[in-house]
Amino acid sequence: MLDSIYGAIALGLIYALMALGVYITFRILDFPDLTVDGSFATGGAIAAVMITQGYSPWLATLGAFVGGLAAGACTGLLHTKGKINGLLAGILMMIALYSINIRIMGKPNVSIVNMDTLLSPIAKPIGLFILVLLVAVLIVKLLLDAFLHTDLGLALRATGDNSKMIRSLGSNTDTTTVIGISLSNGLVAVSGALIAQQGGFADSTMGVGMIVIGLASVIIGEAIFGARTVIIATLAVVMGSIVYRIVIALALRVELLEASDLKMITALIVIIALVVPTVRRTYKQRSLARKRSAELLAIPAMDKGGKS
Template identity: 80%
Template sequence: MLTSIYGAISLGLILSLMALGVYITFRILDFPDLTVDGSFATGGAISAIMITQGYNPWIATLGALAGGLIAGACTGVLHTKGKINGLLAGILMMIALYSINIRIMGKPNVSVVNLPTLISPFHKPIGLYIAVLFVAIIIIKLLLDAFLKTDLGLALRATGDNSRMIRSFGSNTDTTIIIGVSLSNGLVAVSGALMAQDGGYADTTMGVGMIVIGLASVIIGEAIFGARTVFIATLAVIFGSILYRIVVAFALRVPWLEASDLKLITALIVIVALVLPTIQRAMKQKNLARKRSLELSTITASDQGGKR
């Protein structure tokens, strides 16, 4: 059981980069970007093929970052310059990336087993692996926080809140959207690269359903830890990703559930995470209405008593 939990934590940390990317588009830009499913596999494909060709794992991971940045920029350009609906632009890019990923690898999957990767020096013991991953993810999180506090980062956040107001101030919202979507998919691609190096292979279908996992991580993190500031919000996304993987690990240990039910479990977790805040708000409003009703009854009763 402990092995499953340790595995879930390490996997959650790797996927937290993807979740941070989804956070940028989903929460900050309010942009429904489905490029994630494709760019995640692109990151894995680029890193895997570069490692097999003898490139340094750091260079391979940076290559994955570049591939994700380009993929996200293409989606942003399709939406802003091509005037294509954001959801449709993401779907089109996701479909295109499927063929591009096969072109990159030359076949549906590439193995990096027994080849040097970023992860191989720290893979054992598991405690060291988790500690190294955690430190690396926190550094990236702090760099993202610092970026979001710059003038460009503030413009990015303001574009998602009220793009018309930002345009009225003379800012180019098209540029900020392209940069935001590009940065998002860059993080997603790095997550895919680390996932390929952790699992020992890259596959064209490894990104299927990643957008749902990213949304689940964001929603779970915000529901538990809140999102009062950027620092807390990004930290919540990281812990949300870890909690999501732990929940999945426990769910898969239920006797009547199989590994093939993973997508169903993911969907159910997202549904619960989305519905739970609505139920909590409804209960809070109901309790508030009941409290007001009791206060009104008390006031009415006291008034009647005074008249007597």
């Protein structure tokens, strides 16, 4: 039981990088980017191929980040310069990346079992593995927070909030959109590279459903921990990724469920995470309405009592 929880926390920390990438497009840019499913596999493919060819795992992971940046830039350019709908641009790039990833690997999958990877020195004990991953993820989170508080980062946030307003102030929203989508997919690709190194292989289909997992992490984190500021929101995304993986691990221990039910479980978690805040908000609004009604009804009674 504890081993599965520890494993879930470790996976949650790796997937947290992907969730942070999804947060940039989904929450900050308000852009429905489906490139994630393709760029996740791109990161894994680049890292695996570079490691098999003798490159340093650090350089391989950096190469994955650059590959993700390129994939995101293509989606951003299709949307901003090609004037293609954002959702469609992401779908087109996701489809293209499937073939590109197979081209990169030369075959549907590449094994890096028994090869030195970025995670090999810290693989055991699991406590050290989690600690190092936690520190690495927090560093990325803090760097992202710092970036979002720079002039470019503020322009990026303003682009998602009100693109017309930021354009009227002289900012190029096309540039900020491309930068935001590129950075998002760069983080997603790094997550894919680490998953490939942790699992020992890269596969052309390893990114299927990643956008749903990323959204689940973002939504769960915001539902539990809130999103009052950027710093809190990014921390909530990291925690949401960990909570999501723990819930999945516990759900798979139920005898009635099988590994093939994973996608169904993910969908149910997202549905619950979306519905619960809405129900809570509706209940709060109704409670306030009843309170106001009671106060309004009490006013005539107070006036009558005053006259008497």
